[in-house]
Amino acid sequence: MYAIIEVTSHDNSCADADQQPAVDDDIIYDQRENISLHEAAVWATSVPCAVTLYLYDKGNGTS
Numbered sequence: 693m694y695a696i697i698e699v700t701s702h703d704n705s706c707a708d709a710d711q712q713p714a715v716d717d718d719i720i721y722d723q724r725e726n727i728s729l730h731e732a733a734v735w736a737t738s739v740p741c742a743v744t745l746y747l748y749d750k751g752n753g754t755s
Contacts, residue, residue, distance in 0.1 A: 694750050695732040696723045700742040715741045725750070 698721050701712040724735065729747070736745040 693727055693729065693732065694723070694725050694748040695727050695735070696721070696746040696748075697736050697739060697743040698746070700744050703744070712742045 699712075699715050700710075701714050702720070703709045704711055704714070724732070727735070732745060732747060736743055
């Protein structure tokens with residue numbers, strides 16, 4: 693699995709987005725490869741600000 697985290701406040705300017713306080717943290721975006729679902733969830737919740745976690749299957753697609 694491939695996982696990406698992005699600071700949730702990044703989407704504050706989008707219409708109908710839930711508003712999050714802006715973050716002065718260095719973690720704006722990060723990614724990890726070959727990570728389990730459990731590891732991705734632990735990683736995302738360990739970050740000191742609200743993040744959006746994106747998960748991708750590293751397989752050969754859906755065909």
